Amino acid sequence: MSSHFTVAIVGRPNVGKSRLFNRMIGRRVSIVHDMPGVTRDILTFDIDEDGYSLMDTGGMGLVPGMSDTPERLVDAVEGQIAFSIDTADYVLMVVDGREGLVPLDLEMAEILRRNKKPVGLVVNKVDKADTEIEINEFFSLGLGKPYLVSAEHDRGISSLRSLVLAKRDEIAGPPEPKVDDGRKKIRVCFIGRPNVGKSSLSNCLVKSERFIVSDIPGTTRDSIETPFTWRSKRGEDWHFIMTDTAGIRKKTKLSSSVEYFSRVRSLDAIRDVDVVFMVLDAKEGPTHQDKAIAGEASKLNKPIVIVVNKWDLALEAWEKGEIDGFETESEFRKAFEKGLRREIFFTPGSPIRFVSALENIDIEKMLYDARQMDKRTEKKISTGRLNSMLYKLADRMPAPKVDGRRFRIYYAVHIANRPYRIKVFCNQAKKLNDSYKRYMQAAVVDAFKLEGCPVVFDLVNKKNPYVKTD
DSSP states (O other), X not given: OOSOEEEEXXXXXXXXXXXXXXXXXXXXXXXXXXXXXXXXXXXXEEEGGGTEEEXXXXXXXXXXXXXXXXXXXXXXXXXXXXXXXXXXXXXXXXEETTTOOOHHHHHHHHHHHHHTOOEEEEEEOOOSTTOOOOHHHHHTTSSOSEEEOBTTTTBSHHHHHHHHHHHHHHHTOSOOOOOOOOOOOEEEEEEOSTTSSHHHHHHHHHTSXXXXXXXXXXXXXXXXXXXXXXXXXXXXXXXXXXXXXXXXXXXXXXXXXXXXXXXXXXXXXXXXXXXEEEEEETTTOOOHHHHHHHHHHHHTTOOEEEEEEOHHHHHHHHHTTSSOSOSSHHHHHHHHHHHHHHHSOOSTTOOEEEOBTTTTBSHHHHHHHHHHHHHHTTOOOOHHHHHHHHHHHHHHSOOOEETTEEOOEEEEEEEETTTEEEEEEESOGGGOOHHHHHHHHHHHHHHTXXXXXXXXXXXXXXXXXXXXXX
């Protein structure tokens, strides 16, 4: 195959593009909802077994009655649609078979005809064989034979897949067998509250305007996965798979089921990655919502790089005298970092990077941190050294007594990585308080140089093996 084959799904809002996308790839990746305008960014999925990539796009045009979709956001979505059409080798234009053609369909068809890109016309929502549709009006679009499908009920999807494969072979040639070059791709994701610059950082990494950047909170709703290669200043190629997630809102502020599922997808994205980039706004500093998001990430036991974005704006404010009390940038940075670690609990040693997506400040250092942390998660901890360290720790600062008994460790062994999991045989597993557990975790991180790597203790009750009983 001369190049990787790419297919874009386009159409007006609420014709079932995301449902068709999910059906064709065989899993739920794109958020599906009856509310128009849910998909906004381009969502791409590599269908490796068929040798092509499929792109889901936002719906074209303002939707009457939608108060949360200002014109500037619609313009951004339409810009993404134009990008996807230009990028694609083949386009599937989706229309609603039950509703028939509307002016936006005619406008989209005209755009595609002018573009002269190969197009397949997909008439969706033909749920039954006897569903009444006006087939002739779809022929009038001049895009060739309409393919009747029901994405919801899996009707006609097999024929549509066959069409795409035939077009793949016709346009790009059969795919060559994939060869695994053995290069690891580190899976990373950006998390954070809405409007801290996650999509701007994503665009900076992939070096394109793939993701909509807007000051309207909630612009990103899907979790979008994109492979990319970063050429370092030393000429090395660093390979990543990056996920840009929706801003994580408080449960109490979720105004719709769409926002609820966006939140669920964001948390699922954290589970699937190797390293998490936790993004904060430099001008606003850590907020209560940042603390909540950090807590969610910590619960999932992923290595975290703390990314303070918009650092250029914070420095500008400091230079103008809007932030007092610091003689140098270094003083300002150290005070910010100290306050951040005090306000928000992270895994001990999590690196903090002050970056700017707009000015491309220290983006490579952020990726370097991710590579270093990923390497750290592969270490093996010596059983002898581990037990010696924990015994000394307990001698130096014994655990507080609970119900007249003190927590005591008999034996510990490292049993798993990602996260580091340590099985601890002890006298009272359920009575170790959280503060002493954090004290033990920090000690393990420090002793074995696991900065930023989560450590989990599996506590097992066991009688003291050194005390004989009758």
